[in-house]
Amino acid sequence: MGCGKTKVKVSVVTSTETPRLKIHRTLIRKHTKNFNEEYQSGNKIGTGGFAEVRRCTHKLTGMMRAVKIYYKNQFPADYIASGGLGQEIEILRMIDHPNIVKVYEYFEDEKCFYITMEFCMGGELFDKISTKEKLSESTVCDIMRQLLSVIAYLHEKNIAHRDLKPENILLEDRNEELSLKLADFGNAVIFTKGKLLKGETGTSYYMAPEVVDSEYSEKCDEWSSGVILYMLLSGNPPFTGNNDEEIISNVKKQEFSLEGQEFAKVSDEAKDLIKKLLQPESTRFTAIEALSHLWFLSNPIRKNVRQATLSSVSHNLKNYKSSTALKEAIRAFIISQIITTKDMRPFREVFSVIDEDQDGKINEKDLVAYFAKNMNPNEAETEAQNVFKHMDSETKCLEYSEYLRLTLDSSMIMSRNNLVIAFNMLDVDKTGSVSAEKLMLAIGNSSQDINIWKAVIEEAVRRKDGSIELPQFIELLLHKI
Numbered sequence: 001m002g003c004g005k006t007k008v009k010v011s012v013v014t015s016t017e018t019p020r021l022k023i024h025r026t027l028i029r030k031h032t033k034n035f036n037e038e039y040q041s042g043n044k045i046g047t048g049g050f051a052e053v054r055r056c057t058h059k060l061t062g063m064m065r066a067v068k069i070y071y072k073n074q075f076p077a078d079y080i081a082s083g084g085l086g087q088e089i090e091i092l093r094m095i096d097h098p099n100i101v102k103v104y105e106y107f108e109d110e111k112c113f114y115i116t117m118e119f120c121m122g123g124e125l126f127d128k129i130s131t132k133e134k135l136s137e138s139t140v141c142d143i144m145r146q147l148l149s150v151i152a153y154l155h156e157k158n159i160a161h162r163d164l165k166p167e168n169i170l171l172e173d174r175n176e177e178l179s180l181k182l183a184d185f186g187n188a189v190i191f192t193k194g195k196l197l198k199g200e201t202g203t204s205y206y207m208a209p210e211v212v213d214s215e216y217s218e219k220c221d222e223w224s225s226g227v228i229l230y231m232l233l234s235g236n237p238p239f240t241g242n243n244d245e246e247i248i249s250n251v252k253k254q255e256f257s258l259e260g261q262e263f264a265k266v267s268d269e270a271k272d273l274i275k276k277l278l279q280p281e282s283t284r285f286t287a288i289e290a291l292s293h294l295w296f297l298s299n300p301i302r303k304n305v306r307q308a309t310l311s312s313v314s315h316n317l318k319n320y321k322s323s324t325a326l327k328e329a330i331r332a333f334i335i336s337q338i339i340t341t342k343d344m345r346p347f348r349e350v351f352s353v354i355d356e357d358q359d360g361k362i363n364e365k366d367l368v369a370y371f372a373k374n375m376n377p378n379e380a381e382t383e384a385q386n387v388f389k390h391m392d393s394e395t396k397c398l399e400y401s402e403y404l405r406l407t408l409d410s411s412m413i414m415s416r417n418n419l420v421i422a423f424n425m426l427d428v429d430k431t432g433s434v435s436a437e438k439l440m441l442a443i444g445n446s447s448q449d450i451n452i453w454k455a456v457i458e459e460a461v462r463r464k465d466g467s468i469e470l471p472q473f474i475e476l477l478l479h480k481i
């Protein structure tokens, strides 16, 4: 289950001498350079609302990424009214989940905003529904488990997505195993518990009836997930029509059929879950309730988790030692900006194995249960408590990036090559050195005290002049600490 109210920022583990250093959980910086200086723009992938999406190559890492380009003169009034790009970025900075598209940074020039993100090679979930080939019920179950996990995670953070649809659900790659990546937070809002949302938003097929003409809660997302489940199992939407008006009028009637040829082979449990999600708001299941539905319990997670990765995660969790604040900050930066999704994949799979209740976070209970698979319960509890001791976090729960920081092998993160790339990325103005100001810009946030970053460098280099050159940077991070 959830870990209580989570803070947007986390404390990076520091040695005792260093002042408390805070970095954003999700490092999405506003880049001071021009988009075209950092990226080679590629072909257009598609158009979404008032933005277009293109492939692009990140020049320093050679990584293929996607960029969403917003033309300032095309921003619609309702987008601006609901907080515009500022709110979208704020939300993206709050979220850190393996099934949400990873965002790297954003740029602004006279005409456009650019948000760069991971490139999802598998295309849209929508294409899976449109093909003739029917998905097996266990595959649909895997997809829904991931989707509901994201919804549970977002709602716990008081974020409503408000535009869940198969076009916004991308697939990480073309593998058999479908790894979802939820994209497009253009309609998302931060809500206050107990206060209703306003404004008709979303796409007619997936829109909850209460969204159409009244106030509503975050549970509009669970309704959309029910529509998606219905479509994945049958290939058709539950509410149809020849135009938006007709579709919406059928949505409002809330009548749908689970009979007919398409549902002949669908299990009663799956049909029951559809009914629980396509309910009036007051009786509709929450994502957390849906995740403990019998349908999921009778279709256990199918993961090809390699024993070697499981052992490595356990070993790294148990033996994690905090080091200097500089090293922790650079680790976080490299994981966030340089390690590829492909390299992270085996670790992501272990994350969802440990996160037993699938709420997108690893809490103490999850960790004890995981350790207890290979040791007695008392030892498991002690090991779990040790992990959180290193975290310096009151919430006692690991979000995805923190989990990666603790579990990815140091040799993979802190390789010479990655350190050179990291240095060059941090040295934005190419002066040949990295200063406290540059670290704060990339890893911290502007409201932070620059003296903390100066102390971080001082602690590492034992000098007060406040900047590091490449050979020293590598020497410090590879060997000394």
Ligand code: 3AM
Binding pocket: 045, 046, 047, 048, 052, 053, 066, 101, 117, 118, 119, 120, 121, 123, 124, 167, 170, 183
């Ligand atoms: O225009 P279509 O529907 O083909 O799948 C998204 C959509 O494609 C694609 O860009 C279009 C507008 O949203 N898209 C969005 N983000 C993407 C990403 N991170 C993406 N494709 C790959 N990776």
